[in-house]
Amino acid sequence: MNKGFILSQENYYLPETNQLFCSASQYKQAIGCIGRPGCEATMLAQLRGDWEFETSIDMLIGSYVDARYEGTIEQFQEEHPELFVSRGERKGQLKAEFIKAEQIYRRCEKDTLFSAYMSGEKQVIMTGEIAGVPFKIKMDSLHRGKCIVDLKVMQDLSKQFWVRDYGHMDFITYWGYDIQLAIYQEIYYQNTGERLPTYICAADKGKVTDIAVIYVDDMRLRECLEAVKANAPKIQMLKSGEIEPIRCELCDYCKFTKVLDKPIHFSELTGDV
Numbered sequence: 001m002n003k004g005f006i007l008s009q010e011n012y013y014l015p016e017t018n019q020l021f022c023s024a025s026q027y028k029q030a031i032g033c034i035g036r037p038g039c040e041a042t043m044l045a046q047l048r049g050d051w052e053f054e055t056s057i058d059m060l061i062g063s064y065v066d067a068r069y070e071g072t073i074e075q076f077q078e079e080h081p082e083l084f085v086s087r088g089e090r091k092g093q094l095k096a097e098f099i100k101a102e103q104i105y106r107r108c109e110k111d112t113l114f115s116a117y118m119s120g121e122k123q124v125i126m127t128g129e130i131a132g133v134p135f136k137i138k139m140d141s142l143h144r145g146k147c148i149v150d151l152k153v154m155q156d157l158s159k160q161f162w163v164r165d166y167g168h169m170d171f172i173t174y175w176g177y178d179i180q181l182a183i184y185q186e187i188y189y190q191n192t193g194e195r196l197p198t199y200i201c202a203a204d205k206g207k208v209t210d211i212a213v214i215y216v217d218d219m220r221l222r223e224c225l226e227a228v229k230a231n232a233p234k235i236q237m238l239k240s241g242e243i244e245p246i247r248c249e250l251c252d253y254c255k256f257t258k259v260l261d262k263p264i265h266f267s268e269l270t271g272d273v
Helices: 015-020 024-031 040-048 057-070 073-079 096-110 112-117 177-192 218-240 252-256 266-270
Strands: 121-130 133-143 147-154 161-163 167-169 198-204 211-216
Touching: 015 040, 024 040, 024 177, 024 218, 040 218, 040 252, 057 073, 057 096, 057 121, 057 133, 057 147, 096 112, 096 198, 112 198, 112 211, 121 177, 121 218, 133 177, 133 218, 147 177, 177 198, 177 211, 177 218
Parallel strands: 147 198
Antiparallel strands: 121 133, 133 147, 161 167, 198 211
């Protein structure tokens, strides 16, 4: 464990912090989830500062709603001038996408149950170890002794994803949010001795915003935690340079850094379909 290093809101996302601690996002970046293959090379490149992910409009919409709940919306707007129209009659006003983000937040706030689950302590940071690997977590809404809540803003809550060998699945399984909650539950347990139930407060970006409070059961979280225990040591070995990263050859980083060494057969273009 990284004794003497105190995590805070200010240093949580710094490169040196990400080198010391693994997180749910770093884990999924390296190992992947059903909906997105992992790439060890990309994870290390981002850690070294050699590669940055472009912040999409969809990500900013989710971050906007997060900031509204955290009470940091003014700071968020200052840090992201791209939220506002830069010319014309509407100069200085929110762009249409972020007017929608504000509408999503207000719809969530209007619902009594949704608001109750989102009324816990915001952005609570804890650290622990999984399989000997230091992990950090930051919980969106923590009700101590009761439950852990994560906030998600999705494209469509009812959308099903088709995956070969799995069939249709929900967005939580597809994007690995169950993995994230398993890590949260375990690290909270290590700090308190309590294994709390976990929920996702979800809203979508549909014409009419759909909302839900979703429970992820402990059996599923245990399965995810076992996978994390099996894979986490490899991430630590990658970060320490003990082993070389495997390239996925599918992501933007791998495409950008690809070096051709021989022709390929046309049948290889479809990959493992």
